[in-house]
Amino acid sequence: MYTIKPQKIQLPFQHIPKVNIFSEDLRQARPPSMAAAATTLPENLTREQYVYLAKLAEQAERYEEMVKFMEKLVVGTTPTAELTVEERNLLSVAYKNVIGSLRAAWRIVSSIEQKEESRKNEDHVMLVKDYRSKVENELSDVCSGILKLMDSNLLPSASTGESKVFYLKMKGDYYRYLAEFKIGDERKEAAEATMNSYKAAQDIALVDLAPTHPIRLGLALNFSVFYYEILNSSDKACSMAKQAFEEAIAELDTLGEDSYKDSTLIMQLLRDNLTLWTSDAQDQLDEP
Numbered sequence: 001m002y003t004i005k006p007q008k009i010q011l012p013f014q015h016i017p018k019v020n021i022f023s024e025d026l027r028q029a030r031p032p033s034m035a036a037a038a039t040t041l042p043e044n045l046t047r048e049q050y051v052y053l054a055k056l057a058e059q060a061e062r063y064e065e066m067v068k069f070m071e072k073l074v075v076g077t078t079p080t081a082e083l084t085v086e087e088r089n090l091l092s093v094a095y096k097n098v099i100g101s102l103r104a105a106w107r108i109v110s111s112i113e114q115k116e117e118s119r120k121n122e123d124h125v126m127l128v129k130d131y132r133s134k135v136e137n138e139l140s141d142v143c144s145g146i147l148k149l150m151d152s153n154l155l156p157s158a159s160t161g162e163s164k165v166f167y168l169k170m171k172g173d174y175y176r177y178l179a180e181f182k183i184g185d186e187r188k189e190a191a192e193a194t195m196n197s198y199k200a201a202q203d204i205a206l207v208d209l210a211p212t213h214p215i216r217l218g219l220a221l222n223f224s225v226f227y228y229e230i231l232n233s234s235d236k237a238c239s240m241a242k243q244a245f246e247e248a249i250a251e252l253d254t255l256g257e258d259s260y261k262d263s264t265l266i267m268q269l270l271r272d273n274l275t276l277w278t279s280d281a282q283d284q285l286d287e288p
Helices: 047-059 063-075 085-118 122-157 161-181 184-208 214-229 234-250 257-286
Strands: none
Touching: 047 063, 047 085, 063 085, 063 122, 085 122, 085 161, 122 161, 161 184, 161 214, 184 214, 214 234, 214 257, 234 257
């Protein structure tokens, strides 16, 4: 259980939920608070006050409010005032928790929809489709919010290679979330935007970040998941994950203590995905 200390809030250490295919969700997504949306948020606070409130909202698991506090901080920041590492991580955690619960809801509702269709229960199918549409609208709104923030504030103010990779990777992540449920031309557009964002991040990461850097590893992890899940390119997914893992292993002795835990955790996820994907490929080859 996490506690709030009088002068400084201790952020809980990053946790990755167990799923079949791993991506870099470095904090566990928890259900959002329904009361958050109805709350009037304070205006014209300092950066430090918004950071404190965002941490407070995280401790209380009120992630919609956490998003709003960080949005207010970002919008109130001049183009030359780049977010600190702590601030950008808080922004990422806030959105990750909100979008995480919506993605989980969409998967559950879609699964129920398939079951109802197999039972030919048309009344239930219609109700479930309407409900799925509601969840998809919420997903679109959340993704649209962070993507707009990326283009208007975060990316223009990014001055270091690390921050540029962080935001471009995050941009790719939210376009990937759109590609998970969009269909037709909208899915194609989301997939293309995902590819462009990840590729731009990769180009910078290969030059500016070490193979063991957790942001570069997280990018490789999520980029490979995109190839596997969205583009259905298992060979490319495996080769990308394998290369990132092997390059990091080769330089593991240079890894600093500060990032050792994060980096090795993502490396483990890369290896887990490789094991899963190669096993699936072998199963397909073994099928008559």
